[in-house]
Amino acid sequence: MQRIELGELATVLIGLVALFAGRFVRQSVPLLSRLDMPNAVVGALIVAVIILVLQITVHVDIAFGQRTRDALLLVFFTSIGLSAKLSTLRSGGKPLIILCAVTVLALVAQNASGALLAALWGAHPAYGILAGSLSFVGGPGTAMAWARELDAQGLPNAHVVAIGAATLATIAGALVSGPVTGWIIRRHKLHGGGKPDDVSFAPPAVETPKPGGNRTDTLLANVFLVLLAVSMGEQVNAYAAQAGLLLPGFLSAMIAGVIITNVADALSYKLDFAPIEQGGALALQLFLVMALMSTPLISVAAILVPLMLNVVIQLIVTVSIAYFILFCLLGRDYDAAVASGGFLGFGLASMPVAMATMDEVGRRYGPSPKAFLLITMAGSFFVDLANAFVAKSFLALPWFAIP
Numbered sequence: 001m002q003r004i005e006l007g008e009l010a011t012v013l014i015g016l017v018a019l020f021a022g023r024f025v026r027q028s029v030p031l032l033s034r035l036d037m038p039n040a041v042v043g044a045l046i047v048a049v050i051i052l053v054l055q056i057t058v059h060v061d062i063a064f065g066q067r068t069r070d071a072l073l074l075v076f077f078t079s080i081g082l083s084a085k086l087s088t089l090r091s092g093g094k095p096l097i098i099l100c101a102v103t104v105l106a107l108v109a110q111n112a113s114g115a116l117l118a119a120l121w122g123a124h125p126a127y128g129i130l131a132g133s134l135s136f137v138g139g140p141g142t143a144m145a146w147a148r149e150l151d152a153q154g155l156p157n158a159h160v161v162a163i164g165a166a167t168l169a170t171i172a173g174a175l176v177s178g179p180v181t182g183w184i185i186r187r188h189k190l191h192g193g194g195k196p197d198d199v200s201f202a203p204p205a206v207e208t209p210k211p212g213g214n215r216t217d218t219l220l221a222n223v224f225l226v227l228l229a230v231s232m233g234e235q236v237n238a239y240a241a242q243a244g245l246l247l248p249g250f251l252s253a254m255i256a257g258v259i260i261t262n263v264a265d266a267l268s269y270k271l272d273f274a275p276i277e278q279g280g281a282l283a284l285q286l287f288l289v290m291a292l293m294s295t296p297l298i299s300v301a302a303i304l305v306p307l308m309l310n311v312v313i314q315l316i317v318t319v320s321i322a323y324f325i326l327f328c329l330l331g332r333d334y335d336a337a338v339a340s341g342g343f344l345g346f347g348l349a350s351m352p353v354a355m356a357t358m359d360e361v362g363r364r365y366g367p368s369p370k371a372f373l374l375i376t377m378a379g380s381f382f383v384d385l386a387n388a389f390v391a392k393s394f395l396a397l398p399w400f401a402i403p
Helices: 008-028 030-034 039-057 067-082 086-091 093-120 126-130 139-153 158-187 215-242 249-266 273-292 297-302 304-329 334-348 351-365 369-395
Strands: 002-005 060-063
Touching: 008 039, 008 067, 008 273, 039 060, 039 273, 039 297, 067 139, 067 215, 067 249, 067 273, 067 369, 086 249, 093 126, 093 304, 093 334, 093 369, 126 139, 126 158, 126 369, 139 158, 139 273, 139 369, 158 297, 158 304, 158 334, 158 351, 215 249, 215 273, 249 369, 297 304, 304 334, 334 351, 334 369, 351 369
Parallel strands: 002 060
Antiparallel strands: none
16 A cells, blocks of 8 residues: 655644634534534544545555644643642532542543453453543544543554544533533422523633734733743653653643643633633644544544443443532532533533533523533533543552563
């Protein structure tokens, strides 16, 4: 088979075209919009299908560049760390602490059930971590990031499991979170405090910068912070390697970002998070599409049965935690039900699915600003940090050692 290797610029250009194509397809197919399937996933799958056709018909394979993709990964996770202010967690009070604690429980349960299924299927248990919280809570970006690390450690086809599990998780979470939330509300005869049509889930509008403001200096300062966090992460990795501890590069960059933003917070230095979040979102979209374009679809189809079984198990585990634990601990009222729906959204798919779920529930049954605030605070930074540390803790156990 003839192999064509593309450079970094060509890879980025094709990735951008795939993003635009994915957006067009999502706008043309209402089902994809309702599922909140990312444009990057849809566009990358289109490219992967084209490559599959080329492989079968003319025996041509295409290899994409990886250096730019890897740099974008570091930028994305650094932006998460820079947004993680511990003062926000303290301001949430007891309900937020409960939500965060239950989230950690869900992460552990998803990874344990995924690893057990993988072992029973005769596969390495590390595949179960990829198909556990890294795919369901983390989403395609997190799953592919960890798959890259496990591939480098010698776990074959880790990226195949990651994209298959994460794609199914996104679909399943979008289909399940809304109906389950509605069922909880009807079962307990709960009602919101306002009119169902009230729009109360929209985040506050971002203030438009006034003319004359030196926006360039702000952007340069944010670029400096991102690069500083990446550099600090590299130093952390170097010290960890000397101590015999292997850390993913993106995890170290994220930790460095957390340190920077909380030191700035302690010194009362105000950071402009809007450009950081926008840059992180852009980096995630480009990383996703560039990482997923080379997905071997034939290999994904070969493991579809265990992946589907994993989806069923993860749905049972996460829905049970949401209803029997989180809903009860939050008070079994309407706000608790809506918060449980948001938890199901990011626990089974992504934060956009969580927001869409709560928005739809609010339109049908009444608004719940309290639930929206809880999910936003937990999902904005805690979930990703907790997911990374829980996954790393599992993979550090002897049972998950990769030969």
